[in-house]
Amino acid sequence: MRAAPxxxxxxxxxxxxxxxxxxxxxxxxxxxxxxxxxxxxxxxxYGSFGLWFDDPRLWQNLKDVFTYNGHIFPRWALNSLLYxxxxxxxxxxxxxxxxxxxxxxxxxxxxAVFKCVLAGVLLPSTALALPLYLMFGKIGLTNSYWxxxxxxxxxxxGVYLCRIYAESAVPxxxxxAARVDGAGExxxxxxxxxxxxxxxxxxxxxxxxxxxxxxxxxxxxxxxDDRKYPITLGLVTWQQxxxxxxxxxxxTVGGAFVSVIPLAVAMLVLQRYWRTGLTExxxxx
Amino acid sequence: MTTTTSGGKRTPAPPASAATRxxxxxxxxxxxxxxxxxxxxxFAMILPILYALYQSLLRVERSGPLGLGxxxxxxxxxxxxxxxxxxxxxxxxxxxxxxxxxxxVPVMLLLALTLxxxxxxxxxxxxxxxxxxxxxxxxxxxxxxxxxxxxxxxxGISPINDLLGDMGLQPDFLGYDNVLWSLANIVVWEFAGYxxxxxxxxxxxxxxxxxxxxxxxxxxxWQTALRIKIPLIRPALVLTCVFSxxxxxxxxxxxxxxxxxxxAVTTDFTPNLSAYFDAFANANVYLAAAKSVLLxxxxxxxxxxxxxxxxxxxxxxxx
Numbered sequence: 044m045r046a047a048p049x050x051x052x053x054x055x056x057x058x059x060x061x062x063x064x065x066x067x068x069x070x071x072x073x074x075x076x077x078x079x080x081x082x083x084x085x086x087x088x089y090g091s092f093g094l095w096f097d098d099p100r101l102w103q104n105l106k107d108v109f110t111y112n113g114h115i116f117p118r119w120a121l122n123s124l125l126y127x128x129x130x131x132x133x134x135x136x137x138x139x140x141x142x143x144x145x146x147x148x149x150x151x152x153x154x155a156v157f158k159c160v161l162a163g164v165l166l167p168s169t170a171l172a173l174p175l176y177l178m179f180g181k182i183g184l185t186n187s188y189w190x191x192x193x194x195x196x197x198x199x200x201g202v203y204l205c206r207i208y209a210e211s212a213v214p215x216x217x218x219x220a221a222r223v224d225g226a227g228e229x230x231x232x233x234x235x236x237x238x239x240x241x242x243x244x245x246x247x248x249x250x251x252x253x254x255x256x257x258x259x260x261x262x263x264x265x266x267x268d269d270r271k272y273p274i275t276l277g278l279v280t281w282q283q284x285x286x287x288x289x290x291x292x293x294x295t296v297g298g299a300f301v302s303v304i305p306l307a308v309a310m311l312v313l314q315r316y317w318r319t320g321l322t323e324x325x326x327x328x
Numbered sequence: 329m330t331t332t333t334s335g336g337k338r339t340p341a342p343p344a345s346a347a348t349r350x351x352x353x354x355x356x357x358x359x360x361x362x363x364x365x366x367x368x369x370x371f372a373m374i375l376p377i378l379y380a381l382y383q384s385l386l387r388v389e390r391s392g393p394l395g396l397g398x399x400x401x402x403x404x405x406x407x408x409x410x411x412x413x414x415x416x417x418x419x420x421x422x423x424x425x426x427x428x429x430x431x432x433v434p435v436m437l438l439l440a441l442t443l444x445x446x447x448x449x450x451x452x453x454x455x456x457x458x459x460x461x462x463x464x465x466x467x468x469x470x471x472x473x474x475x476x477x478x479x480x481x482x483x484g485i486s487p488i489n490d491l492l493g494d495m496g497l498q499p500d501f502l503g504y505d506n507v508l509w510s511l512a513n514i515v516v517w518e519f520a521g522y523x524x525x526x527x528x529x530x531x532x533x534x535x536x537x538x539x540x541x542x543x544x545x546x547x548x549x550w551q552t553a554l555r556i557k558i559p560l561i562r563p564a565l566v567l568t569c570v571f572s573x574x575x576x577x578x579x580x581x582x583x584x585x586x587x588x589x590x591x592a593v594t595t596d597f598t599p600n601l602s603a604y605f606d607a608f609a610n611a612n613v614y615l616a617a618a619k620s621v622l623l624x625x626x627x628x629x630x631x632x633x634x635x636x637x638x639x640x641x642x643x644x645x646x647x
Contacts, residue, residue: 055549059446063454066443067461070521073476074464076487080479093480093487141365148358156362163373165570165631169578169600170624171373173607173616174380181379194372202365228357257469259581260600264608275469275581282475283588296479299472306467311460 081300108297119277130195131252142205163199190265201247208243384618408618417596429576432512440523462521502590530564
C-alpha cells in the first residue's frame with residue numbers, strides 16, 4: 044500500500060529482520076511442535092526429539108481421535124461451532140441494532156444506557172460465570188445449550204463499536220431521505236443501515252466468535268453432560284484423565300491439532316478485517 | 329473519543345424542512361432497536377450480578393444441638409466477605425495476580441509495541457506475513473495454548489528441556505518459583521499478537537504528511553517512532569492496557585489446566601480459581617458468590633482508576 048516512511052540504514056536492517064524472525068519463531072514454535080507431535084505414536088511422543096518427525100502416522104492418529112468414545116470428538120467440534128456461530132451471529136445483530144439506536148436517535152436515557160453498556164465492557168466475563176451459574180441453576184437452565192448460548196449473545200463491546208461506527212458512517216441525510224420515501228424504521232435498518240455498517244459488523248462477529256470459541260469457564264460451570272461440551276472443555280477432560288488412560292495423551296495432542304487448524308486458517312485469512320474499528324479513532328478510512 | 333464524519337458532503341438543510349424533519353424523526357422507535365439487546369443484557373448480566381450479591385449475603389445455618397439438625401439457609405450479613413478477606417490464601421491469590429499483571433502486562437505491551445513499530449519499517453509483503461504469524465496464537469483457545477505449552481514445559485516430552493539439558497541446564501518450568509512466570513509466558517504468547525494488531529491499526533491511521541514533515545526536519549527512524557508514532561497511538565495503548573488489566577485479574581483457565589501438571593498451582597492460586605473451588609469442591613456457593621463480587625469490584629476499580637488516571641494525564645499534557 045505505501046512505502047516504509049523512513050528507511051533504516053543497512054546494519055540496522057539486519058538486526059531488524061533478525062528480531063522479526065526471532066519473534067515469528069517464538070509465536071510459531073508451539074504450533075509447529077503440535078503439528079509434529081500429532082503425527083507421533085504415544086510412545087514416540089515421549090521417546091523421540093520433539094521438533095522432528097518419528098515414524099509419522101497422522102492418519103491413524105486422527106482416526107483414533109475421531110472415533111474414540113463413540114465419536115465424541117466430532118460432536119464437541121459441532122457444539123463449539125454451534126455455540127460460537129449462532130452466538131456470534133445473534134450478538135452481532137443485537138449489537139448492531141443497539142449501537143445504531145444509540146448513535147442515531149436522540150431520546151431520554153440514551154447516555155444512561157450507554158454508560159451502562161460501558162460498565163459491561165469493563166466487567167470481567169469470568170467474574171460473571173459463577174453468578175450466571177447460580178442464577179441459571181435456580182431457573183433450570185444449567186446443563187443445556189441455552190445456558191451457554193444466552194450469555195454468549197451479550198457483547199457490550201460490540202454495542203460500543205457499533206455505536207461509534209454508526210455515528211460516523213451512517214449519514215443522517217440518508218436516513219431522512221429514506222423516511223421521506225415512506226420506509227419504516229425497521230425496514231431502513233435492515234435494508235440500508237446494516238449494509239453500511241458491515242465492516243464494523245464483521246469485526247464484532249469475529250471478535251465474539253473467537254471469544255465464545257475460546258471460552259472455558261462458562262461451559263465448565265454450566266455443563267455436566269459431556270455430549271454438550273465444546274472442544275475446549277472436552278480436550279481438558281481428556282488431558283485430566285491421561286494419567287489413568289495413557290493413550291489419551293496422544294488423543295489430546297491430536298484433538299488440539301485438529302481444533303487449531305480451522306481457527307488458525309481463519310485468523311490468517313481474516314486478519315485484515317481486524318484492522319478496522321478496534322481502536323476508537325480508526326473508524327475513518 | 330473523537331469520531332470524524334467522512335467527507336464534507338453534508339449541506340445545511342433549509343430551515344423549513346428542518347421543522348418537518350424534527351416531527352418526522354421517530355426517536356421513540358429507538359427503544360425498539362435497543363430492546364432485544366437490553367433484554368438479554370439485563371437477563372444475562374445485571375440479574376446474575378444482583379443474584380450473586382444477594383447470595384453473597386446468605387449462609388447455611390445448622391440448628392439443634394451440636395449443629396446436627398436440618399441445615400437451613402439464613403442471612404449472614406457481610407460475614408462471607410469478612411471470611412473471604414480473612415483467608416490468607418485468597419488474599420495471596422489477589423497479590424499473585426497483581427504481581428503477575430505488574431510484570432506480564434508491561435512485558436506483553438512492550439513486545440506488541442516493539443513488533444508493531446518494527447513492522448512499520450519493512451515492506452508490506454513481509455509485514456503482512458509476519459503480522460499473520462504473530463496473530464495466529466490469538467485464535468488458539470487459552471486452554472489449548474496451555475495444554476500446548478504444558479507439553480513444552482514437562483520434562484520427558486519437552487524439546488526445550490531436551491535442548492537445555494544438552495547444554496547442561498536443568499530448567500524446572502513447573503516448579504514452585506517458576507510456575508507463575510511460565511504462566512505469564514503463555515498469556516504473553518496468546519495475546520501479544522492481538523495487541524500488536526490493535527496498535528498497528530492505529531499506526532495506519534497516522535497521516536502520511538506527518539512523516540514527510542518529520543523527514544524534512546531531519547528526524548531519523550528513532551525520533552519518528554518516539555516523537556510522532558508513540559504519542560499518536562496513545563489511545564490504542566490505553567485500550568490494550570485496560571483490556572490486559574481486566575484479563576489478568578480473571579486468570580482462570582490457564583492455571584486450572586496447568587494445575588494438573590504443576591502441584592505448585594494451588595486451589596487458591598488466583599481469585600477466580602479460589603471462587604470456583606469454593607463453589608464446586610467445597611460446596612459453599614455463598615462464599616464463592618462473595619469472592620466473585622470482590623473480584624468484579626476490584627477489576628472495575630482498577631480499570632476505571634487507570635482510565636481516569638490516563639484521562640487526567642492527557643488533559644494535563646495537552647495544556
